[in-house]
Amino acid sequence: MSRRSLTEKSLPDTAAASRRTRRSVTVNEVESPLGWLRKHGHLSLRQYDAGEQLRSDWEGANLAPRVTMRWDPTPVSRGGVPGERLAPSERQSAARSRFDGAMAASGPGMSDILWRIVCAGEGMREAETALGWPARAGKLVLKMALDRVADYYRLPGA
Numbered sequence: 001m002s003r004r005s006l007t008e009k010s011l012p013d014t015a016a017a018s019r020r021t022r023r024s025v026t027v028n029e030v031e032s033p034l035g036w037l038r039k040h041g042h043l044s045l046r047q048y049d050a051g052e053q054l055r056s057d058w059e060g061a062n063l064a065p066r067v068t069m070r071w072d073p074t075p076v077s078r079g080g081v082p083g084e085r086l087a088p089s090e091r092q093s094a095a096r097s098r099f100d101g102a103m104a105a106s107g108p109g110m111s112d113i114l115w116r117i118v119c120a121g122e123g124m125r126e127a128e129t130a131l132g133w134p135a136r137a138g139k140l141v142l143k144m145a146l147d148r149v150a151d152y153y154r155l156p157g158a
Contacts, residue, residue, distance in 0.1 A: 033117045033124060037139070046157040047143060050150035051118045054102050058119045060095030098153075105152035110145035113138055 034055075038048040103111045116127040117138075128138040150157075 032121055037124075037142075042139060043143065043146065044157070046150050046155050047146035049155055050146045050153055051114075053153050053155070054099065054114065054149055055118050057095045057099040057102065061092055061099050102149045102152045106145040106148045110141055110148070113142050114145045114149070117142055 032055075034043065034048060034051040037043045038045075043051070103114065106114055112131055113127055116122045116130065117124065122130070124138050124142075125135075128135060131138070133141075
């Protein structure tokens with residue numbers, strides 16, 4: 001059984017990239033549990049996008065544990081000019097706020113499965129076992145939680 005499903009995804013434009021130059025990256029869609037569930041038709045595109053946004057906010061808030069020293073350069077203050085991009089600490093704070101809001105919006109008891117599948121990257125079987133749930137219950141709860149998270153992020157579709 002192959003654990004690879006490579007597709008080309010375009011990256012959003014950044015200030016450094018010119019408008020004419022499109023950047024892309026090759027992504028293995030079944031690398032994460034969410035990708036596997038989407039690839040096998042268990043999640044809608046809206047649910048998948050909600051999970052990816054939640055993961056992006058998790059990573060943007062730097063909530064994942066670190067195993068080595070941070071080698072990022074020290075941020076330089078830009079003087080707070082109106083309309084200027086957010087400072088790194090402000091982006092991190094905004095991502096943390098969105099992540100906390102999305103987890104709260106998922107509802108009581110549903111944030112556990114979201115965290116395990118989306119953030120920790122556990123497989124469905126491992127998450128169900130850790131939570132003491134019967135087989136196949138996790139997928140149903142995950143889908144309901146992702147629908148609520150999609151509503152929180154105001155993603156289109158229904």
